[in-house]
Amino acid sequence: MELLIGNKNYSTWSLRGWLMLKAWDIPFSEQQFVLDTDDFRAQLAKYPQAAGKVPLLIDNKDGDELLVWDSLAICEYINEQYLNGKGWPASAADRARARSVAAEMHSGFEAIRNELPMNLRARRKVVLSEAAHKNIARINQLWNDLREAYKAQGPYLFGEFSIVDVMFSPVVFRFPSYGITLDPIAEEYAETLRHHPAMQEWLELSKLETDIVNKDEAGEDI
Numbered sequence: 420m421e422l423l424i425g426n427k428n429y430s431t432w433s434l435r436g437w438l439m440l441k442a443w444d445i446p447f448s449e450q451q452f453v454l455d456t457d458d459f460r461a462q463l464a465k466y467p468q469a470a471g472k473v474p475l476l477i478d479n480k481d482g483d484e485l486l487v488w489d490s491l492a493i494c495e496y497i498n499e500q501y502l503n504g505k506g507w508p509a510s511a512a513d514r515a516r517a518r519s520v521a522a523e524m525h526s527g528f529e530a531i532r533n534e535l536p537m538n539l540r541a542r543r544k545v546v547l548s549e550a551a552h553k554n555i556a557r558i559n560q561l562w563n564d565l566r567e568a569y570k571a572q573g574p575y576l577f578g579e580f581s582i583v584d585v586m587f588s589p590v591v592f593r594f595p596s597y598g599i600t601l602d603p604i605a606e607e608y609a610e611t612l613r614h615h616p617a618m619q620e621w622l623e624l625s626k627l628e629t630d631i632v633n634k635d636e637a638g639e640d641i
């Protein structure tokens with residue numbers, strides 16, 4: 420399999436696709452492009468049936484090239500084809516809850532996305548809107564509630580590492596850049612996810628990058 424991704428410093432959606440494969444040790448090769456450049460657009464234009472965005476997963480199966488775009492679709496595909504369903508919790512009730520949380524993350528939190536772009540190398544001060552404060556409070560509440568409910572089963576949101584953690588992976592990387600801390604239980608979870616070996620690998624690789632993507636630079640240096 421091949422995964423097309425953007426800059427590790429900035430590309431939240433790329434991180435999800437990459438983490439989904441890395442966390443479960445699924446072999447793949449990666450091609451990385453610099454976001455917001457002509458080269459990026461030209462490379463993605465080679466796959467007209469996809470969305471022109473990263474991550475884009477290409478699975479070469481029996482001579483056929485299967486394209487999967489959109490980070491959540493990639494998670495579902497990997498879960499179904501390579502993990503025998505292990506990407507979601509085991510019980511139907513927990514799966515329903517996990518899918519609700521993953522979908523809420525995937526389709527919402529617009530204010531955080533706009534005002535706190537992932538920028539791993541930055542340490543910045545930002546003035547947040549009320550909508551962003553509400554997004555942060557909702558995440559704080561979700562993480563506290565889930566940790567409370569599943570703490571006996573492991574350190575992640577549903578106990579064992581799952582697609583829900585993959586979906587929140589960029590969020591735990593975003594907050595330290597802007598000095599945002601949560602309640603102790605939620606913060607402990609964020610720290611656990613940041614220290615997952617695959618997250619640390621992404622972070623280390625991001626430090627080798629020097630490209631600047633202006634639209635993802637927010638706030639003032641501290």
Ligand SMILES: N[C@@H](CCC(=O)N[C@@H](CS)C(=O)NCC(=O)O)C(=O)O
Binds near residue numbers: 425471490
């Ligand atoms: N819903 C998509 C969003 C993907 C997305 O917006 N990717 C950004 C990179 S973080 C991108 O490719 N932007 C390039 C562009 O829009 O030209 C997903 O979940 O994968």
